[in-house]
Amino acid sequence: xxxxxxxxxxxxxxxxxxxxxxxxxxxxxxxxxxxxxxxxxxxxxxxxxxxxxxxxxxxxxxxxxxxxxxxxxxxxxxxxxxxxxxxxxxxxxxxxxxxxxxxxxxxxxxxxxxxxxxxxxxxxxxxxxxxxxxxxxxxxxxxxxxxxxxxxxxxxxxxxxxxxxxxxxxxxxxxxxxxxxxxxxxxxxxxxxxxxxxxxxxxxxxxxxxxxxxxxxxxxxxxxxxxxxxxxxxxxxxxxxxxxxxxxxxxxx
Amino acid sequence: xxxxxxxxxxxxxxxxxxxxxxxxxxxxxxxxxxxxxxxxxxxxxxxxxxxxxxxxxxxxxxxxxxxxxxxxxxxxxxxxxxxxxxxxxxxxxxxxxxxxxxxxxxxxxxxxxxxxxxxxxxxxxxxxxxxxxxxxxxxxxxxxxxxxxxxxxxxxxxxxxxxxxxxxxxxxxxxxxxxxxxxxxxxxxxxxxxxxxxxxxxxxxxxxxxxxxxxxxxxxxxxxxxxxxxxxxxxxxxxxxxxxxxxxxxxxxxxxxxxxxxxxxxxxxxxxxxx
Numbered sequence: 001x002x003x004x005x006x007x008x009x010x011x012x013x014x015x016x017x018x019x020x021x022x023x024x025x026x027x028x029x030x031x032x033x034x035x036x037x038x039x040x041x042x043x044x045x046x047x048x049x050x051x052x053x054x055x056x057x058x059x060x061x062x063x064x065x066x067x068x069x070x071x072x073x074x075x076x077x078x079x080x081x082x083x084x085x086x087x088x089x090x091x092x093x094x095x096x097x098x099x100x101x102x103x104x105x106x107x108x109x110x111x112x113x114x115x116x117x118x119x120x121x122x123x124x125x126x127x128x129x130x131x132x133x134x135x136x137x138x139x140x141x142x143x144x145x146x147x148x149x150x151x152x153x154x155x156x157x158x159x160x161x162x163x164x165x166x167x168x169x170x171x172x173x174x175x176x177x178x179x180x181x182x183x184x185x186x187x188x189x190x191x192x193x194x195x196x197x198x199x200x201x202x203x204x205x206x207x208x209x210x211x212x213x214x215x216x217x218x219x220x221x222x223x224x225x226x227x228x229x230x231x232x233x234x235x236x237x238x239x240x241x242x243x244x245x246x247x248x249x250x251x252x253x
Numbered sequence: 254x255x256x257x258x259x260x261x262x263x264x265x266x267x268x269x270x271x272x273x274x275x276x277x278x279x280x281x282x283x284x285x286x287x288x289x290x291x292x293x294x295x296x297x298x299x300x301x302x303x304x305x306x307x308x309x310x311x312x313x314x315x316x317x318x319x320x321x322x323x324x325x326x327x328x329x330x331x332x333x334x335x336x337x338x339x340x341x342x343x344x345x346x347x348x349x350x351x352x353x354x355x356x357x358x359x360x361x362x363x364x365x366x367x368x369x370x371x372x373x374x375x376x377x378x379x380x381x382x383x384x385x386x387x388x389x390x391x392x393x394x395x396x397x398x399x400x401x402x403x404x405x406x407x408x409x410x411x412x413x414x415x416x417x418x419x420x421x422x423x424x425x426x427x428x429x430x431x432x433x434x435x436x437x438x439x440x441x442x443x444x445x446x447x448x449x450x451x452x453x454x455x456x457x458x459x460x461x462x463x464x465x466x467x468x469x470x471x472x473x474x475x476x477x478x479x480x481x482x483x484x485x486x487x488x489x490x491x492x493x494x495x496x497x498x499x500x501x502x503x504x505x506x507x508x509x510x511x512x513x514x515x516x517x518x519x520x521x522x523x524x525x526x527x528x
Contacts, residue, residue, distance in 0.1 A: 007356040011342070081340040082357070085399070088305040088337070089358055090330035250268065251307050 004086055004099040009106055012072035021064045022111060026118050028060070029053055033122035045126035053122045054139030057115055061140070062175035066147050069107045070154070070171055073100055074164040084251060094243050097159065101239055104151050112144040135216070142212035145231060149204050150174035152235045159246040180205040204234050256283045258318055258407055258439050259304065265312035266299055273299045275463035276313065281407075281441055281456075286433050288454030289443040295460045297443040301337055301411050304441075306330055318406065331358075334400030335409040339392050343385040347375060347395045350384060351402065360403040369398040372436075373428060390421040397428065401436075408432065410442045414449060426453050482508075 012018065032052050036045040077083055083096050091099075116137050123133035150171055158167030173179060183200040186192070192199060200206050211227030214220075259281040266274035273296045281287045291297050302308035304315065306327060317329040341350045351366045370380050373394040379387075387395065393413055400408050410429070414422040430453060432438050444450050450457065456470045485493045490507065497504055 003357055003359045007353060010356075011345070011353055076342060080342045081338060082342070082353075084307055084337070085340050085354060086357060087307055088330060088333065088335055090306070090327045092327070251302075 001091070001095045001099050004091060004096065005102055005106075008073070008077075008082075008099070009103050012069070012076070012103065012107060013110075015068065015072045015076075018065075018068040018072050018107075021068045022114070025057075025060060025064055025115070029056060029115075029118050029122055030125070032056055033125040036126050046128040046132060049123055049126040049128040050132050050136045050139070053119055053126075054136040057119065057140045058143045061112075061115065061143050062147050062150065063172075065108075065111050066151065066171065066175060067168065069104060069111075070151065070164070070168055073103050073107070074158050074167060078158075078162070078164045087251075093247055097155075097239070097243050097246060101152070101155070105148060108144050108147050108151070112140055115140045138212070138216050142208070142216075145212065146205065146208045147175070149208055149231060149234045152238045153204060155242040156238050156245070159242040159249070162246075162249060162251070174204065177205050179203065202230065207231060207234060257281065257316075258283045259441070260316045261304075261313070262315070263313040264300070264303060264310055264315060266296075266303055266308065267311050273463055274303070274310070277460070277463070277465050279458050279465050279468065281439060283439055284433075284437060285456050286429060286440045286442065286454045288450035288457045289441060289460055290445070290447055290450060290457055291443070291460035292445050295445075296463045297445075297460055298337065298411050300460065301335070301409055301441075301443065304409065305333065305335055305337065307337070332406045333409060334402065334405035334407070335411075336393070336396040336400045336413055337409070337411040339396055340399070341384045341392070341395065344383060346381050346383055347387065347391070347398075348380040350395065351380075351398060354399050355402050358403045365402055365404075369401040372401060372432065373398040374424070389416045390418070390424070393417065393421070393425060394428075397425070397432075401432070406439065408438050408440045410440065412443055412445070414444065414446070422449065429453055 033045075033049065036048050036052055077100060086096055087093060119136050119140050120133055122128075123136060128136070153174060154167040154171040156167075157170045158164050161167075180200065180203055183203045183206075187198055187200050201210060207227070207230040211224075211231045214223040214227040257280045259279070261277055261279040264274050264277040264279075265272070277296075277300060279300075289297050289300065299308065303310045304317070315326060317326045318332060320326040320329045341347075342353065345353065348366060348370070351369065352363070355363070355366055375391065375394050375398065379391060384392065384395065393415075397410065397413065400410070413429070414425050417425065426449065429440055429442060433440050442450065442454065451474075456468065458465045459467045459469075483493070487509070494504060494507065
């Protein structure tokens with residue numbers, strides 16, 4: 001499995017689309033930081049830094065980095081049918097799926113380490129304080145957690161349909177918070193509203209936000225443990241279900 | 254009868270209500286080129302997918318390299334190289350693809366890529382070209398090269414000549430024979446073109462409607478014909494016929510030999526090099 005992960009990570013890392021998106025992200029972040037300093041429209045650059053840079057990474061990272069990572073790992077895998085070569089060599093499907101998931105995890109973490117450095121540099125450009133930079137970096141990492149959760153949920157559709165495009169469509173639906181908006185409307189159903197039942201807090205996007213705010217605002221051990229449990233559940237359960245579904249499927253690609 | 258490297262008993266495979274393999278029995282001996290013959294839809298690819306663990310069987314048993322259960326079969330699969338469809342990253346070059354699969358298979362020796370490229374006859378320029386620019390024949394060669402990585406004991410090729418021109422077919426056929434003779438590999442190869450395998454394989458399994466209806470070897474083919482032909486020039490036919498009659502030989506018939514279309518084609522295009 002180690003071979004599979006290392007080999008594929010090496011290939012995915014060198015994908016032009018991923019590198020180009022990465023350079024665009026970094027260049028934009030630096031330009032925003034310089035822009036804030038050069039044209040102080042509202043507050044001081046340091047005051048604007050957190051919302052501008054943190055907001056930029058939160059919004060664009062799942063799309064500009066998440067989609068190329070998804071493409072580099074899952075779309076390429078199904079297109080090239082390299083999984084068949086590994087399975088035909090005796091690697092089990094479960095190991096293959098876990099390998100692909102760990103690759104995703106490694107790539108997301110790897111890129112967000114680079115974003116952390118960029119966020120730090122942007123902070124220096126805008127003269128932000130240590131706490132402002134830390135808050136911005138927290139924002140960057142909270143995005144990475146959301147990305148991992150959404151990528152994991154998308155696996156249900158990737159392996160369920162054996163079609164990475166379906167998975168990608170759902171990933172985009174997840175990261176653009178379309179489902180969360182729908183779920184917020186569900187909360188308005190009279191029987192739920194009248195009984196103070198807020199289902200939307202348990203849905204992926206909200207669950208991640210709650211967990212992140214539990215960390216950043218120090219909401220206590222209970223909130224942290226509960227938030228962590230929900231987030232891990234959202235990562236692990238789809239993975240387990242995907243493995244079970246895919247085990248029984250004929251390889252149709 | 255040599256040592257059996259793959260032994261299949263009563264193998265079943267259904268896709269829903271559709272029974273594709275209805276009790277396949279088959280035995281492949283070490284060092285053989287085993288030809289799986291069957292028309293399109295006979296179950297050749299499905300049989301290979303089950304052997305490779307890409308598809309689960311619905312019954313029967315299988316032993317790869319003496320394995321006694323599925324776990325051992327799975328371990329033994331690391332000693333199989335195969336070409337079932339085309340499995341490449343189109344944006345990478347042929348060489349990069351082979352290095353990718355070399356690492357995936359845990360082959361540390363980087364020179365193995367060069368070795369397999371030489372065997373399949375893909376030159377330096379071709380190896381450096383992105384796979385998306387490859388012709389079908391080049392892709393098949395690269396697929397065979399991929400199968401050879403890591404020096405596997407058994408090679409499985411599913412319709413390796415599919416879609417190729419006569420020259421490509423002959424090249425692949427010669428390559429298989431070379432790999433078998435020089436590298437000593439056991440090869441299982443499928444085709445729906447009987448003539449293609451007749452001159453290549455040592456043994457044959459005839460798959461029809463999900464069952465291997467007959468397994469036979471080259472000797473069986475000769476015995477089955479029960480007739481030996483003597484080739485004489487046209488102008489000597491009468492003389493030869495009379496001589497044989499005088500010797501009391503029962504001549505069952507005479508037939509004017511016809512050059513095969515394939516030979517004729519290659520003679521026209523100067524294909525002596527391929528003989």
